[in-house]
Amino acid sequence: MVTINNFKFQPAELTVKAGETVEWKNADIVPHSATANEVNQARAFDSGSIAKGGSWQWIANKPGTYDYICTLHPNMKGRLTVQ
Numbered sequence: 001m002v003t004i005n006n007f008k009f010q011p012a013e014l015t016v017k018a019g020e021t022v023e024w025k026n027a028d029i030v031p032h033s034a035t036a037n038e039v040n041q042a043r044a045f046d047s048g049s050i051a052k053g054g055s056w057q058w059i060a061n062k063p064g065t066y067d068y069i070c071t072l073h074p075n076m077k078g079r080l081t082v083q
Helices: none
Strands: 002-005 008-010 013-016 020-026 055-060 064-070 073-082
Touching: 008 073, 013 020
Parallel strands: 002 020, 013 073
Antiparallel strands: 002 008, 020 055, 064 073
């Protein structure tokens, strides 16, 4: 699980095995997103807006390293590695 709090993804880097489900939980006071932002990963995942107190899940089926941002606050960055 990745918790979104104080305008940060916590942990900022997470490693999971292929087939596992990753959940982003928004514990912050405003909406956020988790969106893959590399050109070759476009549309790998995009949570859309995750409301305050909400969460979103993604099944990590394809191995690789996914850098992602919050599209509402692009200074927020995270990295997901799928093995």
